[in-house]
Amino acid sequence: MKCPFCNKDDTRVVDSRPVDDNSSIRRRRMCDACGKRFTTYEKVETIPLIVIKKDQNREQYDRRKIENGVIRACYKRPISAQQITAVVDQIETLVFSREEREVSSEVIGEIVMDQLKELDPVAYVRFASVYREFKDVNTFMDELKKLLK
Structure with missing residues (x-):
């Protein structure tokens, strides 16, 4: 130096x-x-992570977007702020452990859903309904049936 x-x-x-x-x-x-x-x-120098969106646009990874999605899914559920932070930390660890410079938003969404499924089934269904863009009640029921199995 x-x-x-x-x-x-x-x-x-x-x-x-x-x-x-x-x-x-x-x-x-x-x-x-x-x-x-x-x-x-x-x-520690981190490699900037690029997220490939559904429309193929690319943007820099933003932890706050995951946090906001998880917070919305957990709204009025008995989940503490510490649990939300821990889940977001776990999601971020799983995303960055892939050691890829670019990751699709679909991969991130699936990781979020897997973590929410373990945290709270209602939060999981809320997130899945927005993420998977449920068009009708039948699609919603199909997801609930998968969850109950």
């Missing part, structure tokens, strides 16, 4: 500690050449 004061490469780490959210590390460094101290932050 180059010293920002004298531009020499002779620096060493004096102290390391995680930042409040545990997503990066704060390092205090000291330059062996000039003796000055400075701080650096180290963070």
Whole structure:
């Protein structure tokens, strides 16, 4: 690491500690050449994930969209904010563990439905009815029958 004061490469780490959210590390460094101290932050570099929508448009992955969908599906259900956050974290882990730069919205939707099915059957059916665009009561009943099996 180059010293920002004298531009020499002779620096060493004096102290390391995680930042409040545990997503990066704060390092205090000291330059062996000039003796000055400075701080650096180290963070894991993530590959931006692109979502391929149904109409083949591409957009950057946005966690808030999944959160909003799960929150709407869980509306007035006995599900805590912690449970919702945990489900969204699990969904995000499953999506990113695929290690693909592009993922279709259908894949994400199926992952969300699988996680909601385990969390709450009513939330699952609510999400599925919007996601799968149920056109009539028969389609809705077919999904309920699958759930009951």
